[in-house]
Amino acid sequence: MSSDDLAQHDALQADDKLMAQVVSRRTFLKATLGLFAAGWVSMMVYPFFRYLTSSVKLSGAEEVTSVSLGGAETLAPGTGKNFQFGSKPALIVRDTDGTFHAYDAMCTHLGCTVQFKDAKDGIWCACHGGKYDPSTGKNIAGPPPKPLAKLDVAVVEGNIIVSKPGVTLSNKAVES
Amino acid sequence: MMAQMLKNKVYGWLDQRFALGTMQELAGKKTVPVHRHSIWYYMGGIAVMFLIIQVLTGGLLMLYYVPEISAAHASIVTINSQVDFGWFVRSMHSWGANLMILALFVHLFTTYFLKAYRPPREITWLTGLGLLVVVFGFGFTGYLLPWDEVAFFATKVGLDIASQVPFVGETIATILRGGADVSQATLSRFFVIHVFLLPLALVALMGVHMLMVQLHGMSRPDSVKDQAVREEKFFPTFVLKDLMVWLLLFNLLAAFVSFYPWGLGPEADPFAAAPAGIKPEWYFLGMFQFLKVLPAYIGPFEGEHVGMALFALIGLAFVVIPFWERGQNPVRKMWAELFGSVILFLFIVFTVWGMLL
Numbered sequence: 326m327s328s329d330d331l332a333q334h335d336a337l338q339a340d341d342k343l344m345a346q347v348v349s350r351r352t353f354l355k356a357t358l359g360l361f362a363a364g365w366v367s368m369m370v371y372p373f374f375r376y377l378t379s380s381v382k383l384s385g386a387e388e389v390t391s392v393s394l395g396g397a398e399t400l401a402p403g404t405g406k407n408f409q410f411g412s413k414p415a416l417i418v419r420d421t422d423g424t425f426h427a428y429d430a431m432c433t434h435l436g437c438t439v440q441f442k443d444a445k446d447g448i449w450c451a452c453h454g455g456k457y458d459p460s461t462g463k464n465i466a467g468p469p470p471k472p473l474a475k476l477d478v479a480v481v482e483g484n485i486i487v488s489k490p491g492v493t494l495s496n497k498a499v500e501s
Numbered sequence: 502m503m504a505q506m507l508k509n510k511v512y513g514w515l516d517q518r519f520a521l522g523t524m525q526e527l528a529g530k531k532t533v534p535v536h537r538h539s540i541w542y543y544m545g546g547i548a549v550m551f552l553i554i555q556v557l558t559g560g561l562l563m564l565y566y567v568p569e570i571s572a573a574h575a576s577i578v579t580i581n582s583q584v585d586f587g588w589f590v591r592s593m594h595s596w597g598a599n600l601m602i603l604a605l606f607v608h609l610f611t612t613y614f615l616k617a618y619r620p621p622r623e624i625t626w627l628t629g630l631g632l633l634v635v636v637f638g639f640g641f642t643g644y645l646l647p648w649d650e651v652a653f654f655a656t657k658v659g660l661d662i663a664s665q666v667p668f669v670g671e672t673i674a675t676i677l678r679g680g681a682d683v684s685q686a687t688l689s690r691f692f693v694i695h696v697f698l699l700p701l702a703l704v705a706l707m708g709v710h711m712l713m714v715q716l717h718g719m720s721r722p723d724s725v726k727d728q729a730v731r732e733e734k735f736f737p738t739f740v741l742k743d744l745m746v747w748l749l750l751f752n753l754l755a756a757f758v759s760f761y762p763w764g765l766g767p768e769a770d771p772f773a774a775a776p777a778g779i780k781p782e783w784y785f786l787g788m789f790q791f792l793k794v795l796p797a798y799i800g801p802f803e804g805e806h807v808g809m810a811l812f813a814l815i816g817l818a819f820v821v822i823p824f825w826e827r828g829q830n831p832v833r834k835m836w837a838e839l840f841g842s843v844i845l846f847l848f849i850v851f852t853v854w855g856m857l858l
Contacts (some may be wrong), residue, residue: 346745378672380680400809409772412682416774435792436661437654440774449662451775452658453793470803 391488405441532736544608551601595763617720653769790855
């Protein structure tokens with residue numbers, strides 16, 4: 326580099342330093358514009374995001390804590406049936422010894438609805454062949470990674486009452 | 502004499518406005534190489550033919566279909582049994598969709614093995630992959646619309662798979678589902694995606710895809726690159742051959758439609774158990790079967806997560822292939838061929854396995 330070049334280089338560097346201390350009008354305006362643009366975009370996107378993720382109940386399914394399934398004698402030992410628990414599918418199974426077990430019927434694998442097949446296969450999912458133990462809900466074969474979620478069962482005056490775990494029977498309205 | 506004058510006048514008027522002369526000149530220059538792999542040049546056009554059928558029959562179906570959960574299934578029953586030739590239009594839409602996807606698979610794999618993805622055709626390849634994703638989207642959303650049993654559970658499972666994608670999966674699944682359960686919100690959303698959103702995406706991607714084909718012309722596979730290859734004119738020679746193939750396949754479609762009209766399962770009951778023997782459509786069957794045979798856990802990971810990660814990696818490999826195998830390195834060429842063959846083999850094996858069970 327010639328001495329002229331060096332001098333010019335130094336001058337430029339001095340300029341840069343000055344610029345570093347005082348933000349230039351251009352930089353300031355660019356940054357402000359950028360901020361406003363980002364703010365504007367978020368303001369435009371946010372309502373649409375909320376619109377799309379809003380979970381509105383289109384069909385009047387209400388929060389249900391318990392359902393009555395009718396007389397205990399309707400479900401023979403060694404059988405099971407699917408029923409509606411609020412907005413969710415559920416499953417009740419009666420052991421050969423007469424005890425009832427109820428579960429959230431949503432397979433823990435990929436969300437299909439399970440069913441009680443027979444004594445040999447127990448609770449079974451038709452989608453990917455997962456199996457669960459009917460008396461515990463434990464995943465015993467196939468792809469399911471977790472046991473089925475349990476529901477409480479009580480027989481009140483001969484009627485099967487299925488309720489959410491932890492809900493005591495005395496202080497809730499029993500729906501049919 | 503009069504007719505000739507009128508013809509010239511009309512032509513002149515149009516030429517001034519649309520530059521017909523320039524277009525004719527361009528069209529005249531367009532040629533297609535003739536060699537032993539030329540048959541694969543027809544695949545994209547076949548897919549376009551089926552697409553046209555989908556657009557027309559889809560529009561017709563919307564005249565009677567009602568996207569509401571208590572009416573959707575009944576409206577398909579009405580189309581199938583009450584509307585004159587309703588069964589014909591609906592079957593044509595369902596059969597056409599399946600044949601289109603089949604044509605696209607053939608198009609994809611032949612393009613892959615003939616290495617037409619190589620530079621400068623990366624964008625053609627990538628938009629093609631994008632189009633396949635869009636078509637899968639059509640298949641997945643359209644499948645729910647009749648609101649029958651299998652459709653309901655296929656959607657449940659499909660969205661559950663989507664929800665397991667790390668970080669964004671749950672949000673995406675919720676947006677698609679319109680809440681926590683497959684419900685009216687889901688049906689409305691799938692309908693809008695099927696008849697509005699995906700068609701927009703399709704038109705955009707197809708525009709780029711076809712523009713690229715025009716810009717680059719037909720790709721020539723390695724095996725005929727050094728041979729002196731005859732070129733035939735696109736207009737009118739190849740177009741007429743194209744139309745012959747279209748006519749042939751349209752008749753095949755009509756035969757399927759007439760002899761095997763598309764069925765409809767029982768109406769979906771959101772609280773009933775999944776029916777025994779439930780399966781997705783054949784084009785998702787390979788993936789379905791693969792997920793089905795994976796154990797619950799592979800090491801510390803859930804089996805289906807491993808499976809999904811593997812699908813994602815295979816998809817990624819198809820995306821990067823034109824940037825990695827550029828026709829300069831014989832070792833890479835060999836690996837690309839091996840990879841494609843293994844994927845095609847596994848796809849066929851798992852699909853057939855799924856069909857037999």
